[in-house]
Amino acid sequence: MLTNLLIISLVTVLLVVLPRKRVYVQFFAQIFFLVQVAFAAWAVLNRGTTALAYFTFDTLGVTYYVLMALMGWISCWQSSRYLGREPLRESKIYLVSLIALNVALTGVYFANDITVTWIFLEATTLAAAGLTYHRRTMRSLEATWKYVFVSSVGIAVAYLGVLLLGTVASSEAAGGAEPVADLSYAGLTQAIAAGAGNTLYVKLAFLFILVGYSSKLEIFPFCTVGIDANHSAPTPASAFISSALVGGGFVAVFRVWKTMQGSAALASWTGHVLLLVGGLSLLMAAVYLGRTRNLKRLAAYSTVENSGLMMLGLGIGGLGVWAAVLHSLAHTLIKGSFLLQISVVGKMYGSYKAARSGNYFRADPLGALVVVCCLIALIAMPPSVLFRTEYLILTGLLAGGLWWVLVPAALLLVTVIYWLCVKLLPLLSRPADLSKIDKTARNPLLSAVLLLLVLLTFAAGIWQAPELVGLVDTMVNG
Amino acid sequence: MLLLFIIIYAVSLMYMAVTERFRHYAWLVGLQGWLLMGIALVQLGPGESWSSKIFVVTETLLFKGILVPYLLFRIIRNTRINRVSRRSMSAFVSILLSAFALVVSLSLTRWVSDSQAGTLFFGVSLFGLMSGLLLITARQRIFSHLVGFLVIENAVFLFSLALGAELPMLVNIGILLDILMGVLMLGLFLSKIGERLPNLDNERLSSIKD
Numbered sequence: 001m002l003t004n005l006l007i008i009s010l011v012t013v014l015l016v017v018l019p020r021k022r023v024y025v026q027f028f029a030q031i032f033f034l035v036q037v038a039f040a041a042w043a044v045l046n047r048g049t050t051a052l053a054y055f056t057f058d059t060l061g062v063t064y065y066v067l068m069a070l071m072g073w074i075s076c077w078q079s080s081r082y083l084g085r086e087p088l089r090e091s092k093i094y095l096v097s098l099i100a101l102n103v104a105l106t107g108v109y110f111a112n113d114i115t116v117t118w119i120f121l122e123a124t125t126l127a128a129a130g131l132t133y134h135r136r137t138m139r140s141l142e143a144t145w146k147y148v149f150v151s152s153v154g155i156a157v158a159y160l161g162v163l164l165l166g167t168v169a170s171s172e173a174a175g176g177a178e179p180v181a182d183l184s185y186a187g188l189t190q191a192i193a194a195g196a197g198n199t200l201y202v203k204l205a206f207l208f209i210l211v212g213y214s215s216k217l218e219i220f221p222f223c224t225v226g227i228d229a230n231h232s233a234p235t236p237a238s239a240f241i242s243s244a245l246v247g248g249g250f251v252a253v254f255r256v257w258k259t260m261q262g263s264a265a266l267a268s269w270t271g272h273v274l275l276l277v278g279g280l281s282l283l284m285a286a287v288y289l290g291r292t293r294n295l296k297r298l299a300a301y302s303t304v305e306n307s308g309l310m311m312l313g314l315g316i317g318g319l320g321v322w323a324a325v326l327h328s329l330a331h332t333l334i335k336g337s338f339l340l341q342i343s344v345v346g347k348m349y350g351s352y353k354a355a356r357s358g359n360y361f362r363a364d365p366l367g368a369l370v371v372v373c374c375l376i377a378l379i380a381m382p383p384s385v386l387f388r389t390e391y392l393i394l395t396g397l398l399a400g401g402l403w404w405v406l407v408p409a410a411l412l413l414v415t416v417i418y419w420l421c422v423k424l425l426p427l428l429s430r431p432a433d434l435s436k437i438d439k440t441a442r443n444p445l446l447s448a449v450l451l452l453l454v455l456l457t458f459a460a461g462i463w464q465a466p467e468l469v470g471l472v473d474t475m476v477n478g
Numbered sequence: 479m480l481l482l483f484i485i486i487y488a489v490s491l492m493y494m495a496v497t498e499r500f501r502h503y504a505w506l507v508g509l510q511g512w513l514l515m516g517i518a519l520v521q522l523g524p525g526e527s528w529s530s531k532i533f534v535v536t537e538t539l540l541f542k543g544i545l546v547p548y549l550l551f552r553i554i555r556n557t558r559i560n561r562v563s564r565r566s567m568s569a570f571v572s573i574l575l576s577a578f579a580l581v582v583s584l585s586l587t588r589w590v591s592d593s594q595a596g597t598l599f600f601g602v603s604l605f606g607l608m609s610g611l612l613l614i615t616a617r618q619r620i621f622s623h624l625v626g627f628l629v630i631e632n633a634v635f636l637f638s639l640a641l642g643a644e645l646p647m648l649v650n651i652g653i654l655l656d657i658l659m660g661v662l663m664l665g666l667f668l669s670k671i672g673e674r675l676p677n678l679d680n681e682r683l684s685s686i687k688d
Contacts (some may be wrong), residue, residue: 145670156630
């Protein structure tokens, strides 16, 4: 089935590239995303199976894939409106890059081998670069260059980490057991739990991989390039990058983190590293959120904050891990919805600068409702599901006696909430001249769909559905 | 022979820290490519299949030994920029930092003293990684950053040779992809960055603001 998806992707890319009429180009791009939705349904029904030896449809991968298919389809739909009458060649490159990013992320989600994950993450850099360079301005060139360069440096460093783990896989275990000699996550987990290889190599490997993947997950230290890429890419693509690609980064880090949990010493060490990285990401987000005046960068720094919280959750362990996974899932939906609605705002006001917008409630009531709901969700105010996850993470820190993390993290979260409210509320209520805005850019159907998605996350915050609890449990322990 | 190649490789990294001419950078990256090919020939012993040996040696020679230096020289010819920015870190401070990186790498290697991956490979790879990062952070022109990235790539490749036959073919594919990424970046640099940024200063790349 995976081969079929790959063939369909290649055919769709051809069908997007060849036509000379815009309507056909957009039609075939939509077809690809509909096929993906169908494949998502197939993957749900065939969980636990393995395809082409290197891809396993486990619950973690399938769940993220379903979310990606959903966000990808909505992003593609909004892209066709957003790109409007832009030159056909650029639109084709944009849509092909979006499809390529989807295919690469499919590989990241389902890969059962650390090298395969790495290969597909490298591919996401190329695909995302195509989206970032869409405008072909000096600014987009700068963002693309920085993204490609820093991501590639990061990915190269991560590969050194993969090779270091390779030494572990090819080492004899403590009791003289045979080496596993493969780089599958299962094999690595088994080797590390058996005490194979040098512990320092494993520690260095984790450090290198975490730093290398930080540009994808948008955490400290390489998150800045992700922010610039989000800023420069067309907003529907930013929505996809901030949701699905960040999800891909999380899946990649989470799988590596899980391989370390068989050894108590390594689990403790990785926990401390993640606490540090999470704390620094929160700090960065809190500082830069105060400085930015651009709605897209605001969303991007909010991603850094949320990814930082996920790292704190993993760092604590236990219930924190559960919270981190749920946080990541909810963030995928919320941030994607928020940025897609912001794409409508940008089109209406002709700018993403916060100072140039206002009175959005009057201009587009349904869209404004989506922004309000997303704001409530992002600042983790009840009934947001993020309230639940952040509560679990903070209480986890308290229970673990990690005061040195808890106090600054709580203060930084308050700062983040303050800045998000200060920067976003004027968009809704500040008096503004609405005669110059482009009211045709409104998209009530899109806003209704996005509202539904955010309300779903609210429902998850209010009601602990046994199915959702079971799903996250399986993702954490499976 | 292997030891000699690795020592020359480490010396080339030290020389990179002091030199300020782009032409020297290009020569050194090319030299590293040929050295890596030599190391690959010696290192990939009887345990490795012939197809794997041919694959690794060919990709090293074609990409690292020929294509990458050729592209670097072409960039230098096209942009007519010959040396690092005057505002960059001085050669003296740079060599001090490079020596410090070498000491740290060797100390760490001695501490690990693991026979599994070959301590020498690990130590020099780590030194290569630090040297690359040093080039990226200490030099101001984007060309130096590009060379820094290529140095990191070479370091990763060197370490992959240490693992040799222990790892599956997938690792070689990963390495090839990494090399292709480097070539692609050189192409992007040649076709887009070079023509828009005539003096290649990274200060020009700061228009994106909060």
